[in-house]
Amino acid sequence: MNADSRPARPWAPLSLPRPAPPVPARRRLAVAAGLFAAGAGALAYVGAVDPGRPGHYPVCPLYRLTGLYCPGCGGLRGVHALVHGDLLTALRDNAPGVAACLGLAVLWAVWVVRTARGRPFHVAPGRPLLWALGALLLVFTVVRNLPFGGWLHP
Numbered sequence: 001m002n003a004d005s006r007p008a009r010p011w012a013p014l015s016l017p018r019p020a021p022p023v024p025a026r027r028r029l030a031v032a033a034g035l036f037a038a039g040a041g042a043l044a045y046v047g048a049v050d051p052g053r054p055g056h057y058p059v060c061p062l063y064r065l066t067g068l069y070c071p072g073c074g075g076l077r078g079v080h081a082l083v084h085g086d087l088l089t090a091l092r093d094n095a096p097g098v099a100a101c102l103g104l105a106v107l108w109a110v111w112v113v114r115t116a117r118g119r120p121f122h123v124a125p126g127r128p129l130l131w132a133l134g135a136l137l138l139v140f141t142v143v144r145n146l147p148f149g150g151w152l153h154p
Contacts, residue, residue, distance in 0.1 A: 022118075025116055025118075028115050028116070028118070029112065029115055029116060032108070032111060032112045032115060035108070036108070039108075043079065043083055044083075046076055046079050046080050046083060047079075047080060047083030047084065050080060051076035051077045051080050052077055052080070057076055060072070060073050068145050069141070069144050069145055069152075069153060069154065070141065071096060071137045071140055071141045072094070072097065073094070073154050074093040074094035074097070074153075074154020075093075075094045075097035077093040077094070077154060078090040078091070078093035078094040078095075078097045078098050078154075079097065079098075079101060081093060082098060082101060093154050094154060095140075096136070096137060096140055107123065140152070
């Protein structure tokens with residue numbers, strides 16, 4: 001029995017399924033807009049309520065228990081200074097936090113542009129990059145807690 005003499009399959013589809021209709025751009029951008037609104041609200045709150053004044057934000061648990069600065073200590077003060085346009089103070093309070101804010105803003109912008117154009121967006125940092133960032137944060141944390149790293153204290 002060759003391929004031409006096989007009986008036709010009665011269960012075979014007669015036509016191809018229709019492709020899904022394209023998703024409108026405003027619907028594709030809804031998640032990005034929601035994330036922007038949440039981030040803008042958080043930045044507005046941190047910009048309006050000074051983290052340097054006690055009573056508005058909790059104290060870092062690591063600092064409270066040990067007296068050591070974690071990599072995030074000074075991050076709220078840095079964001080507060082960044083919202084007010086004082087980049088040097090923000091970098092002095094927590095340079096990795098400022099770099100993270102700027103990196104997240106760039107990632108969000110790339111995500112919005114790619115989504116608006118209908119292209120997929122996927123971030124997959126490799127292991128070497130993740131190890132390098134972890135090592136950088138570890139060195140930053142150790143140096144800011146040593147006597148000669150006082151210039152890195154928030």
